[in-house]
Amino acid sequence: MFKAFIPTFHATSLYEVPVDFYAKHGIKNILIDLDNTLGSYKDLHPRPQAVSQIEQLVKHGYNLLIISNNKGPRVRTYADNLGVPCLSSTRKPFKAKLRNFMKSHGFVPHETILVGDQLLTDSLVAHNLGIKMLLVEKLVKEDQWTTRFNRLFDKPLRAHFKKKNKLTHWSHAYD
Numbered sequence: 001m002f003k004a005f006i007p008t009f010h011a012t013s014l015y016e017v018p019v020d021f022y023a024k025h026g027i028k029n030i031l032i033d034l035d036n037t038l039g040s041y042k043d044l045h046p047r048p049q050a051v052s053q054i055e056q057l058v059k060h061g062y063n064l065l066i067i068s069n070n071k072g073p074r075v076r077t078y079a080d081n082l083g084v085p086c087l088s089s090t091r092k093p094f095k096a097k098l099r100n101f102m103k104s105h106g107f108v109p110h111e112t113i114l115v116g117d118q119l120l121t122d123s124l125v126a127h128n129l130g131i132k133m134l135l136v137e138k139l140v141k142e143d144q145w146t147t148r149f150n151r152l153f154d155k156p157l158r159a160h161f162k163k164k165n166k167l168t169h170w171s172h173a174y175d
C-alpha cells in the first residue's frame, strides 16, 4: 500500500550524498526542492553549505533545477544567488508544470531525479513523472503552515516505510 509514495533512495540530508552518487545511477538531471531540502523556507539567500553543494554538482556537469511550490520572487532570488535555474509555484504533487519543463529541456525521465523532503508532494510527483526520487529528512525545524499540515500524514507514513524496510539508504546503492 502507498506504493506511489515510496522513494527510490533515502538520506538524512542532501548534503551527505556524494556528488558522484547520481552519475552512478545514470542521472544527468537533478530537480532539487528548496524548502527544508536545500534551506529553510525563511532563507532568502542560500547558506554556505548550499552554495558549496550546488557548486560541486555543477562542476560534475549535472543539469540542475531548483523547484518549489512557493511563489516566484523569493525562490528566484535564492536560485539566482546560486546561479541555477528555478521553477516556482510548481503545484507538486501535480506533474504538469514539471513535465512541461522536462520536455522542453530534454530531461529524459530515467536520467532525472528529484530530491525533496516530503512524501506527499515530492515523492508523489516523482512517481507521477516516472523519475527517481531521493527523500531526505527535514533540514531545519521550522515549516510553513501548509507543510505542517502535510507532516501530519508524512510522519506516520514515513515511520511505516522505515518499519517495513521500504526506504533504501543511498549508501546501500553506492559502490
Ligand SMILES: [Mg+2]
Residues within 6 Å of the ligand: 033, 034, 035, 036, 037, 116, 117, 118
Ligand atoms: Mg520541501
